[in-house]
């Protein structure tokens with residue numbers, strides 16, 4: 001039996017920085033609020049809760065003067081302003097790549113551009129980035145381009161974890177509609193590399209295991225990529241999922257995780273496969 005583990009598996013740089021940061025801060029402070037789940041991963045969230053992290057969906061749920069952490073996805077300017085008004089101690093783990101998107105949106109707005117943000121409308125990163133200018137039009141599907149007005153000055157930018165293939169088609173169509181558009185491809189290399197490696201491994205194995213949280217959109221994307229290349233794919237959150245038992249039927253097994261899964265989960269899955277075998 002052979003197990004091929006994706007080199008891109010495990011937390012991405014931004015998520016690792018945020019999870020390690022929150023873990024350190026709660027150790028020092030005893031209690032720490034975090035705005036939204038730090039990662040779409042139940043195992044990690046449970047562990048941090050046990051250490052004293054309180055996850056809240058809305059800043060209004062937190063009393064004045066508390067410590068509040070911001071996760072890698074980032075938040076809108078309005079949230080920073082609210083936190084300052086409430087005299088909170090903001091511990092900011094917004095990924096530097098997401099911060100770059102915020103500053104580019106602000107700059108484009110100050111220069112009079114109409115802004116198109118390509119991203120999942122309900123994704124926290126998109127919701128945060130949208131809050132850096134008043135005229136941000138969010139689209140997530142190529143068909144939405146025809147509903148956009150005929151702007152003179154247009155600037156587009158994209159959610160860091162958006163599907164690379166889907167983005168390229170949207171960018172081409174935007175360039176057809178707006179001749180002078182400035183398009184910034186801000187998809188994180190970690191997302192693209194992970195999808196490419198997943199495709200490559202899936203084409204070589206009998207059984208492909210995608211690991212990640214149920215609500216993680218980048219994990220779902222990896223599963224779609226894997227299914228296009230390999231007939232036998234499963235998506236699991238950790239080593240306790242019964243679907244892992246199927247690995248006994250196959251000789252070459254591939255493993256790839258989403259950006260919100262720690263390497264320790266991958267290690268436990270490998271251990272479980274070896275036990276099953």
Ligand code: SF4
Nearest residue numbers: 012014095097160188
């Ligand atoms: S995927 Fe990229 S941009 Fe998003 S948190 Fe990870 S490193 Fe940062």
